[in-house]
Each structure stands twice: as structure tokens, then as C-alpha cells.
Amino acid sequence: MSPLFRVEDSPNHGVLTLTACLDGGLPWFHNVWYSMRIGFVGLGNMGSRMADSLIKDGYEVAVHDINHDVMKMFSDKGILTEDSPLKVAETSDVVITMLPSSNHVLDVYTGQNGFLSGFNPLRPWLFIDSSTIDPQTSRKVSAAVSNCSLIDKKDGRKPPAMLDAPVSGGVLAAENGTLTFMVGGPEEAYTAAKHLFLSMGKNTIYCGGSGNGATAKICNNLAMAIGMLGVSEAFALGQSLGIAASTLTKIFNSSSARCWSRYPLQPGTEELL
Structure with a gap:
């Protein structure tokens, strides 16, 4: 089956060249600035x-x-x-x-x-x-x-x-x-x-x-949430055993624990990122 639309590059994203096709491959319109x-x-x-x-x-x-x-x-x-x-x-x-x-x-x-x-x-x-x-x-x-x-x-x-x-x-x-x-x-x-x-x-x-885009987003959010829980537990454990949060931040940001979800959990430590 031929594509419903074919997009060609243009100098301006706001004005596209669309070649739209029927099942038989005939264009609705061809090389028109749309x-x-x-x-x-x-x-x-x-x-x-x-x-x-x-x-x-x-x-x-x-x-x-x-x-x-x-x-x-x-x-x-x-x-x-x-x-x-x-x-x-x-x-x-x-x-x-x-x-x-x-x-x-x-x-x-x-x-x-x-x-x-x-x-x-x-x-x-x-x-x-x-x-x-x-x-x-x-x-x-x-x-x-x-x-x-x-x-x-x-x-x-x-x-x-x-x-x-x-x-x-x-x-x-x-x-x-x-x-x-x-x-x-x-x-x-x-x-x-x-x-x-x-x-x-x-x-x-x-x-x-x-629906697969929505499914992918849910999966992404689930993975992020699990990461956030892990980071939170690691901070709680480290501090309970006497390590300062700022020290843990430096370690996490320069080691294998570095992750996107850590950043919003520690306001005021942006200079350490």
C-alpha cells in the first residue's frame, strides 16, 4: 500500500511540501507548498x-x-x-x-x-x-x-x-x-x-x-518512578549511617548511580550536577 502522506523537506518547517497519495500511488497534490x-x-x-x-x-x-x-x-x-x-x-x-x-x-x-x-x-x-x-x-x-x-x-x-x-x-x-x-x-x-x-x-x-505511544509513556514513567524510589532509599540509608546528603550527591553524580530522576529530589544542589 502506498503511503497516505509523504513529507519532503522545506526551508521553513511552517510550510511543508506534502505529497499525499492514494492506494494506487496517485498524488492528491504533488510538490505543493502546503x-x-x-x-x-x-x-x-x-x-x-x-x-x-x-x-x-x-x-x-x-x-x-x-x-x-x-x-x-x-x-x-x-x-x-x-x-x-x-x-x-x-x-x-x-x-x-x-x-x-x-x-x-x-x-x-x-x-x-x-x-x-x-x-x-x-x-x-x-x-x-x-x-x-x-x-x-x-x-x-x-x-x-x-x-x-x-x-x-x-x-x-x-x-x-x-x-x-x-x-x-x-x-x-x-x-x-x-x-x-x-x-x-x-x-x-x-x-x-x-x-x-x-x-x-x-x-x-x-x-x-x-495506544502504543501512551503505553510507552506509562512504561517510561514506571521505570523513572522505580529509579526515584531507589535513589530515595539510598539517600535515607546513607544519611542514617552518617554520610551527608551533599556527599552522597557528589558520589551519585560522578558514578554509576547518576540518573535523571535524582535531580528534582535534592533542591538546592544544582551546582553539584
């Missing part, structure tokens, strides 16, 4: 910085959040703000969400004034959810998206696609555009969206089918 409107819903500590990265990279972005202060912050910068997720979807080609929980994701996609609450068909050809949620919810929402059709159905375009693409790296990586994306969903959609991921991060890893 300027995409990106919708972004969820402008918290992570989402606001991810949206900023897209804006800095030249994408045209429309945003929504229930926090009016952060909406005003984007509006004051000349960014289009919409009063509901549905309005974002109605004006966007690709929609990205970064939300606190599975329930928030379900509400933004399928709730009142959610992406899918309007009349089918949809304008966006791709939905990307970067929230850290359970894979079952990711698969449920992906199935709901795939049951919709596109407004622009010319040339036999397929239904809209969804990628679950949680991130690792925290607020600092979101600020610096160095996030790692773990992505599940159709591989051709992942390939088409890779420029977006690389605008917000430096690593993007395809994990397989729908």
Missing part, C-alpha cells in the same frame, strides 16, 4: 511552551484553554484564540492537545463543544494527543476520530487520523524544544507529522499502533 493551520488545546506549563515552539517555527496556530489569563497572553501576541475546542477544529488542519487526564481528553474530543461534537465531517486531517493518559482512552478516542470523514473528500482522501504522542523531558525541555515524543497510530500519519514533532522536540520515536 501552509497548515495548527490548532492547540491545553496551554498549561507544557502545552503553552509547545505551542510557542510551533509559533516560533513559523506555523500559523490557533489556541484554546479554559484559563482566560493564558488565552489573553497568546492573544496579546497576535495569536488567534478560540472559545471552544470545536471552534479550534473548525479552523485547523491539524489539532494538538496537551491535557491533564483521560477525562479531559474525552471531554475535549467527544464532550459538548468538543472536536467531534459538530456535524460530521471534520476539517482536520490529523489529531495529535500529547497528554499522558491510559492507552485504552487513546484507542477509544482514535476509533471515534476514524469513524468520521473529512470535509475535503476530493481525490478519495481517507478518514482523519489520530496519533497518541505523549512526551518526556518536562517543562524545561518543552521550553527549549528538546522533548522526546513517543508516538502511536498509523505510521503514514506519523511520517507526515514528524516535522511538527521536531518543531517541539529533538527526538521522535514511532511505537506502533494506536
Whole structure:
């Protein structure tokens, strides 16, 4: 089967050359500069910085959040703000969400004034959810998206696609555009969206089918949590036997115990990192 999309490099990430193909290999459009409107819903500590990265990279972005202060912050910068997720979807080609929980994701996609609450068909050809949620919810929402059709159905375009693409790296990586994306969903959609991921991060890893990105994030968080527990126990043991925390910090940071999860456990010792 021919790919749904083929992405070619461009001088500006914000304007992509997409060669989109039918099953028979015939292009929907060929070597056309395609300027995409990106919708972004969820402008918290992570989402606001991810949206900023897209804006800095030249994408045209429309945003929504229930926090009016952060909406005003984007509006004051000349960014289009919409009063509901549905309005974002109605004006966007690709929609990205970064939300606190599975329930928030379900509400933004399928709730009142959610992406899918309007009349089918949809304008966006791709939905990307970067929230850290359970894979079952990711698969449920992906199935709901795939049951919709596109407004622009010319040339036999397929239904809209969804990628679950949680991130690792925290607020600092979101600020610096160095996030790692773990992505599940159709591989051709992942390939088409890779420029977006690389605008917000430096690593993007395809994990397989729908829900696999969410699964990878849970596995990553589990491994990190186990590491944090181990570091905490080691600090407690060392101090109980008379070693200062600052001494243990120096040892851990210059030996095999060095790990990412140690850093936030010892505020005030950043100079030792």
C-alpha cells in the first residue's frame, strides 16, 4: 500500500511540501507548498511552551484553554484564540492537545463543544494527543476520530487520523524544544507529522499502533518512578549511617548511580550536577 502522506523537506518547517497519495500511488497534490493551520488545546506549563515552539517555527496556530489569563497572553501576541475546542477544529488542519487526564481528553474530543461534537465531517486531517493518559482512552478516542470523514473528500482522501504522542523531558525541555515524543497510530500519519514533532522536540520515536505511544509513556514513567524510589532509599540509608546528603550527591553524580530522576529530589544542589 502506498503511503497516505509523504513529507519532503522545506526551508521553513511552517510550510511543508506534502505529497499525499492514494492506494494506487496517485498524488492528491504533488510538490505543493502546503501552509497548515495548527490548532492547540491545553496551554498549561507544557502545552503553552509547545505551542510557542510551533509559533516560533513559523506555523500559523490557533489556541484554546479554559484559563482566560493564558488565552489573553497568546492573544496579546497576535495569536488567534478560540472559545471552544470545536471552534479550534473548525479552523485547523491539524489539532494538538496537551491535557491533564483521560477525562479531559474525552471531554475535549467527544464532550459538548468538543472536536467531534459538530456535524460530521471534520476539517482536520490529523489529531495529535500529547497528554499522558491510559492507552485504552487513546484507542477509544482514535476509533471515534476514524469513524468520521473529512470535509475535503476530493481525490478519495481517507478518514482523519489520530496519533497518541505523549512526551518526556518536562517543562524545561518543552521550553527549549528538546522533548522526546513517543508516538502511536498509523505510521503514514506519523511520517507526515514528524516535522511538527521536531518543531517541539529533538527526538521522535514511532511505537506502533494506536495506544502504543501512551503505553510507552506509562512504561517510561514506571521505570523513572522505580529509579526515584531507589535513589530515595539510598539517600535515607546513607544519611542514617552518617554520610551527608551533599556527599552522597557528589558520589551519585560522578558514578554509576547518576540518573535523571535524582535531580528534582535534592533542591538546592544544582551546582553539584
